[in-house]
Amino acid sequence: MVEKITAYRFERLDETLSQLNREDCAIIAGGTDVMVLHKSRRGVPPKIPKPIVFINHLSELKQVYQHHKDLHIGACCTYSELLENPLIPFALKNAIKTIAAPAIRNRGTLGGNICNASPAGDMLPLLYVYNAKLLLRSVNGNRMVTISDFIQGPRRVQRFHNEIVTEIILPSVLEDSHVVFEKVGNRNADSIAKVSFAGSIRISKDRIDDIRFAFGAVGPTIVRSVDIEKKLVGKTIPLDGADIAAIGSAFDKIIRPIDDQRSTAAYRKTVALHLLRYFLSMKQYQPN
Amino acid sequence: MNLKNISTSVPKKDHKGKVSGQLPYISDVKVENMVYGVLYRSPIAYGKIISIQLPTLPEGYEAVGAEHIPGPNYVKIIKEDQPIFANEWVNYIGEPILMLTGKDLDILYSLLNEVKVEFEEHQAIYTLDEAIKQKSVSSVLANYEFGESLENISAIEQGAHQIIEEEYDTGYQEHVYLEPQGMLAVYKDDEIIVQGSMQCLYYIKNALLSALACGDDEVRVVQSPTGGGFGGKEDYPSMMACHVAVAARAVKKSVMLVFDRSEDMLVTTKRHPAKLKYRTALDKEGNILSMCVDIFLDGGANVGLSSVVLQRALINSAGVYKIPHFHAKGYVLKTNTVPNGAFRGFGAPQSFAGIESHIGHLSKLAKIDPLEYKRKYLVKQGDPTITKGKFRDPILVEEMIEDVLNVSEYKKKKEDFQRLNQQNQRYKKGIGTSLFLHGCGFTGSGERDHIKATVKLVKSKDDQVSLKISNSDMGQGILTTLCKIVAKELDLPFEDILYPYPDTKEVPDSGPTVASRTTMIVGKLLERAAKKLKNQWQTGVEQEIVEHYVHREMIPWDEKTFTGDAYPAYSWGVNIVEVEVDTLTGNIKLEKVYGNYEVGKVIDERIMKGQIDGGLAQGLAYGYLEKMTSKQGRIQQKSISDYGPPTSLDVVSIESKVFDNPYADGPYGAKGAGELTLIGGAPAVQAAIEDALQTSFQQIPITPEVIIESLWMKEGEEG
Numbered sequence A: 001m002v003e004k005i006t007a008y009r010f011e012r013l014d015e016t017l018s019q020l021n022r023e024d025c026a027i028i029a030g031g032t033d034v035m036v037l038h039k040s041r042r043g044v045p046p047k048i049p050k051p052i053v054f055i056n057h058l059s060e061l062k063q064v065y066q067h068h069k070d071l072h073i074g075a076c077c078t079y080s081e082l083l084e085n086p087l088i089p090f091a092l093k094n095a096i097k098t099i100a101a102p103a104i105r106n107r108g109t110l111g112g113n114i115c116n117a118s119p120a121g122d123m124l125p126l127l128y129v130y131n132a133k134l135l136l137r138s139v140n141g142n143r144m145v146t147i148s149d150f151i152q153g154p155r156r157v158q159r160f161h162n163e164i165v166t167e168i169i170l171p172s173v174l175e176d177s178h179v180v181f182e183k184v185g186n187r188n189a190d191s192i193a194k195v196s197f198a199g200s201i202r203i204s205k206d207r208i209d210d211i212r213f214a215f216g217a218v219g220p221t222i223v224r225s226v227d228i229e230k231k232l233v234g235k236t237i238p239l240d241g242a243d244i245a246a247i248g249s250a251f252d253k254i255i256r257p258i259d260d261q262r263s264t265a266a267y268r269k270t271v272a273l274h275l276l277r278y279f280l281s282m283k284q285y286q287p288n
Numbered sequence B: 001m002n003l004k005n006i007s008t009s010v011p012k013k014d015h016k017g018k019v020s021g022q023l024p025y026i027s028d029v030k031v032e033n034m035v036y037g038v039l040y041r042s043p044i045a046y047g048k049i050i051s052i053q054l055p056t057l058p059e060g061y062e063a064v065g066a067e068h069i070p071g072p073n074y075v076k077i078i079k080e081d082q083p084i085f086a087n088e089w090v091n092y093i094g095e096p097i098l099m100l101t102g103k104d105l106d107i108l109y110s111l112l113n114e115v116k117v118e119f120e121e122h123q124a125i126y127t128l129d130e131a132i133k134q135k136s137v138s139s140v141l142a143n144y145e146f147g148e149s150l151e152n153i154s155a156i157e158q159g160a161h162q163i164i165e166e167e168y169d170t171g172y173q174e175h176v177y178l179e180p181q182g183m184l185a186v187y188k189d190d191e192i193i194v195q196g197s198m199q200c201l202y203y204i205k206n207a208l209l210s211a212l213a214c215g216d217d218e219v220r221v222v223q224s225p226t227g228g229g230f231g232g233k234e235d236y237p238s239m240m241a242c243h244v245a246v247a248a249r250a251v252k253k254s255v256m257l258v259f260d261r262s263e264d265m266l267v268t269t270k271r272h273p274a275k276l277k278y279r280t281a282l283d284k285e286g287n288i289l290s291m292c293v294d295i296f297l298d299g300g301a302n303v304g305l306s307s308v309v310l311q312r313a314l315i316n317s318a319g320v321y322k323i324p325h326f327h328a329k330g331y332v333l334k335t336n337t338v339p340n341g342a343f344r345g346f347g348a349p350q351s352f353a354g355i356e357s358h359i360g361h362l363s364k365l366a367k368i369d370p371l372e373y374k375r376k377y378l379v380k381q382g383d384p385t386i387t388k389g390k391f392r393d394p395i396l397v398e399e400m401i402e403d404v405l406n407v408s409e410y411k412k413k414k415e416d417f418q419r420l421n422q423q424n425q426r427y428k429k430g431i432g433t434s435l436f437l438h439g440c441g442f443t444g445s446g447e448r449d450h451i452k453a454t455v456k457l458v459k460s461k462d463d464q465v466s467l468k469i470s471n472s473d474m475g476q477g478i479l480t481t482l483c484k485i486v487a488k489e490l491d492l493p494f495e496d497i498l499y500p501y502p503d504t505k506e507v508p509d510s511g512p513t514v515a516s517r518t519t520m521i522v523g524k525l526l527e528r529a530a531k532k533l534k535n536q537w538q539t540g541v542e543q544e545i546v547e548h549y550v551h552r553e554m555i556p557w558d559e560k561t562f563t564g565d566a567y568p569a570y571s572w573g574v575n576i577v578e579v580e581v582d583t584l585t586g587n588i589k590l591e592k593v594y595g596n597y598e599v600g601k602v603i604d605e606r607i608m609k610g611q612i613d614g615g616l617a618q619g620l621a622y623g624y625l626e627k628m629t630s631k632q633g634r635i636q637q638k639s640i641s642d643y644g645p646p647t648s649l650d651v652v653s654i655e656s657k658v659f660d661n662p663y664a665d666g667p668y669g670a671k672g673a674g675e676l677t678l679i680g681g682a683p684a685v686q687a688a689i690e691d692a693l694q695t696s697f698q699q700i701p702i703t704p705e706v707i708i709e710s711l712w713m714k715e716g717e718e719g
């Protein structure tokens, strides 16, 4: 039985957007999530219920450039490309190196990780910490949303079917900040995060100027709380035990992980809080 | 290439086919008039089948079930308790009930969804703990007991300074062979040829003779290139072979059954989860006065090979130690879960993990370095085994220990790590050891009474020599090593010796490819056959040499009393492992792994290194990384990434050495090497983690979840 599938691969972004405007399509960038999601049992090709639009060859979606203080990253840049790009911050590269293995990093894209909106997406905690914004384009023009507004839940994003995410924008890339990302998986490659943590801190004259944290794989979306972060602004470094404990218990209340085939809720929560406390107890922070 | 030294490596026979990707595995094969089979499996763990309702099947699509089996409805292994197609009771989730056949897999999958089976569900037993609690006559699938009388032990315990009791749990392990299971039955009017990925051609042939109730010349079993086995293709393929052969007979077409990874992980056999209980009497100085060991294996839904696995677990229950006044008993218990079966080590990995852990903990009580404590009890040549057999051959373990202590700088590292751990709050380093052995070949008199191996060498008119044996190369390299043995004996270039993939029509039964027996037993028979052929060599003439197994003089094995020589020979190993534990996440990083082994004589250095590195990767992972769980009878991890076998980033380079100690009844002195290398991994990694965290564990795998919980409890205790 030969099955017919419709697939589009246009030369230019505008043609692609016109097609998306005419027809609800499944966008494929690297395909490393799409193909797994629609996988069939052995011997049967994946079943994708809509016509397919390939976008990962579009040069408009592969640029990386600095504009004023913002870093613009094309949605279809692959992980391997980003690893080689000098504009990409060190912390983000470290996070990229924890993703999958070289073969998947050659195909998987930053835009795909965001639009797939898995709570275990390894780019997401840092992107939340960076206050990343997404540029969406359609035939009607451009629209900008913050990543936390865009991602609504597992595999749920606020995208109209005629839109493409074209750029990820990192506003004034935390230049003077100390930024970390820690992924906890069951092994050192090809593993899905059981819990992950991203943090950034900017100090001036021993006082906290700006501090942010985000947790992955401990809820339906990345967990970040600007309210809790604010409590620490202005405090001196090193933080005292009571402050650290207070922040820990504030997150204890909002982190609600689950048991699944990869780990337990208890483990995820304990480790998330460990990583947070460890980050807060550091004696010194160096911009990186 | 003429071989001067048998140990010198040669290119593997199947090297080119494999690295070029040209070698066809069973799922690459297509034959005329071939249909696919897919299995309808039980969705419940325990119950009675009330009715089966099939959808309307399109033309060319058929259903095959118990009613199509010409012979009795069980897979012939040891006991008759495993139905080919369950038709009355189902005993585990995933048990095959019927097969649908047809050309298009897509259509078959949607037809499967329309099959309706009505069950009367019964209360299932899901875990080993439940089975132990409810232990009844019907749930004990096998049991043995042996050793010092309990009265004597009781008297010793009365006078003891202290009695230590420990309970130790080991988890599932999944084989994760690269190539999932697959079997094809080629239909012919007068013959069914079953080919596929397998370790034991004659197990399959015997199962088929029973299932098809047919004559010896009506079935034929042919091994196809096999991408890994690890024991997973010892017993399980017999069931698949029955499925495809019965179906081929019924639909009069060739039938292919191949699993994808998730089906393979959910329904095929795994390593038996086990509970081991230790009760040890100590004197004031912490010396062992007596020891009792109870072993419980989770057999899963039917016994399969579990009784034999239990035997090996029990025979190894004292590890490499001479323990005074030792008593052991063991049970295989039934649960309504996927049947557990053969897996590299065959019961020994559970026992070694347990005994090494227990002895390690005893050494802490005695305040003696674990390795020093272990050495006090190490068996020596001439010592009795716990089954009243004898360690006949020289034992080099002391030398192997000395060597690896030097190479690893064990003592210095122990001190360094203690200092470093005081400075580093987050990361803690530890070093641990394991000592182990592996009994080569079948347990007891199995080789003589059950297997009765026969090998054949055939020389053609143009003087080409071929090996005619029923053993499978599954990646371990026997295509190469066995040809080397014959080539060297005959003084011919290695390349000139042929070893075609075995076909039961062509080869005698040289036994299954299991139990670290192939090189030692089959290799020895081939060596003898080659010697004979050399003596009788007539250029340009067809010649055939047949050799039969000869049993080494031993203390006869008695399965009832569980006494005698359990194995003709033993291989030995010592591991040292260094780890770094992240106390915030519980993650473990292997830092360094050392292994010293004694396997008689190495037949090919590179192949041996493959066994060492692969066995250790699998054995280490068994101790801390690979985690499989079952919930309400359902396996939870159905992908490789969820199960988590080690990647190249998880394994560090392994420094290993092999000691020569030629064994008279092995070819060029070789003993078994395949299973040995796995056994020391888990206990050494556990000891290293315990050293890093200064705490004790009572289970493997020691996952980050286990570590974090233990650290949390410790924190609680320390307030």
Ligand SMILES: Cc1cc2nc3c(=O)[nH]c(=O)nc-3n(C[C@H](O)[C@H](O)[C@H](O)COP(=O)(O)OP(=O)(O)OC[C@H]3O[C@@H](n4cnc5c(N)ncnc54)[C@H](O)[C@@H]3O)c2cc1C
Binding pocket: A026, A027, A028, A029, A030, A031, A032, A033, A034, A035, A036, A055, A075, A076, A098, A099, A100, A101, A104, A107, A108, A109, A110, A111, A112, A113, A114, A115, A116, A120, A121, A122, A123, A159, A163, A164, A165, A166, A190, A191, A192, A193
């Ligand atoms: C073996 C393996 C290992 C993996 N390991 C990891 C890991 O360690 N960490 C991790 O985070 N992920 C991992 N993944 C998941 C995956 O590789 C990443 O999420 C990757 O970033 C997805 O990118 P892609 O381009 O392949 O996405 P695709 O599969 O092409 O798309 C994903 C989703 O996003 C949509 N989409 C993609 N691009 C756009 C766009 N520009 N505009 C609008 N919609 C878009 C698609 O329609 C689809 O819904 C792994 C996957 C595999 C197969």
